[in-house]
Amino acid sequence: MNIKAISLTITCIAATLSFISLPAHALKATPVQSAALKEFTNYLNKIRSMSGEFTQIGPRGRVSNGIFYIVKPGKMRFEYAPPNPLIIISDGTWLTVKNRKRKKADQYPLTTTPLRLILDNNVNLNKEVKIVSILTSDENTSITFKDKSAFASGTLVLVFDQNAKQLLQWVVIDERGRRTSVSLSNLKYGIKVDPKMFKVKIPKSRRQRELEEGSR
Numbered sequence: 001m002n003i004k005a006i007s008l009t010i011t012c013i014a015a016t017l018s019f020i021s022l023p024a025h026a027l028k029a030t031p032v033q034s035a036a037l038k039e040f041t042n043y044l045n046k047i048r049s050m051s052g053e054f055t056q057i058g059p060r061g062r063v064s065n066g067i068f069y070i071v072k073p074g075k076m077r078f079e080y081a082p083p084n085p086l087i088i089i090s091d092g093t094w095l096t097v098k099n100r101k102r103k104k105a106d107q108y109p110l111t112t113t114p115l116r117l118i119l120d121n122n123v124n125l126n127k128e129v130k131i132v133s134i135l136t137s138d139e140n141t142s143i144t145f146k147d148k149s150a151f152a153s154g155t156l157v158l159v160f161d162q163n164a165k166q167l168l169q170w171v172v173i174d175e176r177g178r179r180t181s182v183s184l185s186n187l188k189y190g191i192k193v194d195p196k197m198f199k200v201k202i203p204k205s206r207r208q209r210e211l212e213e214g215s216r
Helices: 003-017 031-046 206-214
Strands: 049-057 063-071 075-080 086-091 094-099 104-109 131-136 140-148 153-161 166-174 179-189
Touching (some): 031 140, 031 153
Antiparallel strands (some): 049 179, 086 094, 094 104, 131 140, 140 153, 153 166, 166 179
């Protein structure tokens, strides 16, 4: 998998709490917008464990489905249903993007990815992100960010369901205007997850196998 594909995948999942860097003229929130942002931040910080289903629609209309698990701090598993071969796992230290079909994997220190925020116990959005716009209605709140993280650049739009009081969807718009949306459903909180779900075996390279066999 090339770095562009990995960047988009990580950004789609981390969009809820990506580390944002904006110009000095970022949004000055009104009292109503500040209240909406506070409500969303409180929602995120109340989460200790969570599971659900997701549907991802790519720029070319390709639809992928899957399930996810999050246990704070630091642990996450996003598993795409076939034919998409991807599985993304954080064990608290390393983020692994694994292609099950090709039996290949890439690893990154969790602290160097925007996912460190979504998996943290406590988030302060006023300090950690700068916001472009907040649109509120009786049904939804939409919060727009500009992402200039090391993994991707573009715009992130979060949609918070005011009635259900939970994250409904996020949309990633890259620098070329291509949109990738991720919708969440069947969310469950306070779940118990087998710790083994956050462990992943990294396929060994041919050179590694040869070295191990040679040392026997």
